[in-house]
Amino acid sequence: MATIIDGKQLAKELNKQTQKRAQELIAKGVKPGIAVVLVGDDPASQIYTRNKHRLAERMGLKSDLYRFPTDVKQATVLAAIKKLNNDDDIDAIIVQEPLPNHLDAVAITNTIRPDKDVDGLHPQNLGKLFADQPGNYPVACTPRGIMTALRHYNVDLTGANVVIVGRSILVGKPLLALLNNANATVTMAGRHTKDLHRLTRQADVLIVATGIAHFIGQDAVKDGAVVIDVGMDRLPSGKLTGDVDFDAVEPVASKITPVPGGVGPMTIASLMAQTVDLAEWRRNG
Amino acid sequence: MATIIDGKQLAKELNKQTQKRAQELIAKGVKPGIAVVLVGDDPASQIYTRNKHRLAERMGLKSDLYRFPTDVKQATVLAAIKKLNNDDDIDAIIVQEPLPNHLDAVAITNTIRPDKDVDGLHPQNLGKLFADQPGNYPVACTPRGIMTALRHYNVDLTGANVVIVGRSILVGKPLLALLNNANATVTMAGRHTKDLHRLTRQADVLIVATGIAHFIGQDAVKDGAVVIDVGMDRLPSGKLTGDVDFDAVEPVASKITPVPGGVGPMTIASLMAQTVDLAEWRRNG
Incomplete structure (x- = not known):
């Protein structure tokens, strides 16, 4: 029985803080x-x-x-x-x-x-993140939301073997940088990767962003792994689901995000929080 | 018996081209x-x-x-x-x-x-590289030299499992980006990595940049791996050596760089080539 990473609840709390910070700015x-x-x-x-x-x-x-x-x-x-x-x-x-x-x-x-680039896509922001430079700069919101969730659920990243499946500029790459900066040992896999499931089975933390429904089944996951599902896919039945076969994987995972209600709400809540950050940073020079 | 990646010879050829390109520019x-x-x-x-x-x-x-x-x-x-x-x-x-x-x-x-940043350290250049943007921008010279050597010795990177030991901004990080862009499946490891030798033993291509003499012995290398040694270390005897125990690893590797005469000459030759690139790029807008 895995702990369900409740992105919906976490987003609610984050949105409450963001709203409060926005009100303080508006008052000014x-x-x-x-x-x-x-x-x-x-x-x-x-x-x-x-x-x-x-x-x-x-x-x-x-x-x-x-x-x-x-x-x-x-x-x-x-x-x-x-x-x-x-x-x-x-x-x-x-x-x-x-x-x-x-x-x-x-x-x-x-x-x-760069200082209005709330998606963190500008090379200057991506480069600072990759170099782990100090200071304030925006980071892509899905990765930011995932990091918030991992921290909230006390996932120890130092020395953890992390596998990211998916290499996009909005998800895989900024996550790779954030997790390297958190001293995890990260492998980013894509469609060229040989024997992908052998790789994912070694992951202490498995993050999946392929856009392919139920790409990851139980046999692709190590016992006790933390599983983060970035997918938002439709089954032929029309039902909304993720890149992970939740029902199959949940029994072996230690912590897992549902779809919907996992990464999605954290992404949009992180976008709002980072908009307020940008407003603060730009005005504080 | 591994093929020795002869960085000295390769650098000689590259320097000849660079000199020719420089002369053409000087003539203009x-x-x-x-x-x-x-x-x-x-x-x-x-x-x-x-x-x-x-x-x-x-x-x-x-x-x-x-x-x-x-x-x-x-x-x-x-x-x-x-x-x-x-x-x-x-x-x-x-x-x-x-x-x-x-x-x-x-x-x-x-x-x-950024357009004079021959070491490829400016976040804008690093970000473009990480994002795999098209166009001309400088890349750190040690990684650039290593990529040239891997291509010259026909190392197939697509789908290859690559492990980089070392996370520096001048070597590990730009290499990670370059190898991801070449469709390799890359893991960057550092001092936080658990069970490092289990990881390095899975590498089709192993790149070592730790600054620790003979950090990698035979038991840390897969049979037939390509081994790239970025180290330049001194043994207690005063002898110059690498991060890889060459004598022990060479019999199991398929291709290997010596120290000295491997990565070192390619780094400085790449620096010269990239200086001429920058002169050309800046004048061609």
């Missing part, structure tokens, strides 16, 4: 502001964007949405970002992924002001 | 220039600096040394770097490590212009 005349740039009409992106907007409003934050059609020009998107970079009411800028193929996502990312 | 009126900032009188740093200077002169490059006493002020070092940032004759800036403790090494690194 500073309303933290978040701007989302949304291109096209991907249904999932629209849901994510709406969820962010609703939570931001509930936190008392300013939340603006900039929508562009699928065939928007690169220059138009860059101009919008530059305007937001210079807008003193905006502390956090998100460009919702995925972007249409004709847009240069790298050039767009690199245009966001 | 551009003499690539490298500036080394050296603080204090660490004997090893003085040797490294002298070796860089001699090779640069032999390549036909401009090579300047800026020496400061151990008790130099932070502001003096920063001012020197800013001057070099704006000096159009300087393409590559090195601040020789280690720096005295009273200096803020992070602030110094972050002051170097």
Whole structure:
């Protein structure tokens, strides 16, 4: 019987703190502001964007949405970002992924002001994280939420063997850096990895972000492992599930995140917390 | 019987190319220039600096040394770097490590212009590398040299299990990024790692950068592994050696670097090549 990592409850507590910090800033005349740039009409992106907007409003934050059609020009998107970079009411800028193929996502990312880069994608922020530099800089929100959860549930990372399955810039890579900085021994695996399950079976902490429903079954998990499921997938039945077969893995894990109610709520709560951080950091120089 | 990775020979060939490229630039009126900032009188740093200077002169490059006493002020070092940032004759800036403790090494690194950062330490360069962004940017020279050697000796990295022992910003971390980008499955281990030899015995490619003489013996290496030794250590006898016990490991390895004559010459040859790269990149916008 594993301990269930209750991301929903943890997010609730974090949101309460964030709301309080936002109110304190507002009392000083500073309303933290978040701007989302949304291109096209991907249904999932629209849901994510709406969820962010609703939570931001509930936190008392300013939340603006900039929508562009699928065939928007690169220059138009860059101009919008530059305007937001210079807008003193905006502390956090998100460009919702995925972007249409004709847009240069790298050039767009690199245009966001590093101190408003709430997704932690700008190379300067990613480089500082990778180098474990001191100081304040944003970190991708899913990894940030996972680290908060691991700490809250007293998972000892020093010397732990951690395996991350998935190498994305929003999840796998920043997690790799955060966990290395926490003195874990981390392996990042992807679709090229040979004998993946032999590797995952060695993990004290297994983090899965493949986007493939039930990619990890019981035979891929070590007895007593901590299992973090970043997936948000649909089974053919339409039921929402994760990259981990929860029912099969839960009996052998020591701690495990459910889907939904695990990593997802912590991601969006971390986004709100980091928006308030950015508002504070930018004003404190 | 392992194939010996002949870094000395490989460096010779690379230096020949670099010299040719430098001559072509000089014929166009551009003499690539490298500036080394050296603080204090660490004997090893003085040797490294002298070796860089001699090779640069032999390549036909401009090579300047800026020496400061151990008790130099932070502001003096920063001012020197800013001057070099704006000096159009300087393409590559090195601040020789280690720096005295009273200096803020992070602030110094972050002051170097990213497009003159020949050691690849600036967070913007490190972040681009970690994100696997396209385009031209400098990469730390020891990792760059190791990648050149692995490619030259036809080491297949796709899906290979690679273990890096050592987590430094000049070696372990950029190597981790480069090898991830080459679709290897990489684990970076350090002094917190539990059961390190169990881990190293699983490596198809083992890279060791601990600074501890003969840290890796035969029992720590898988049969047929490729072994890269970044160490440059002295035995009590005074003899120069590596982090790998070469005589013990060579019989089980498939390919192995000697010390000296392996990674060392490739590092300095890569530094020269990258100085010419920087001169070309900066002038081609």
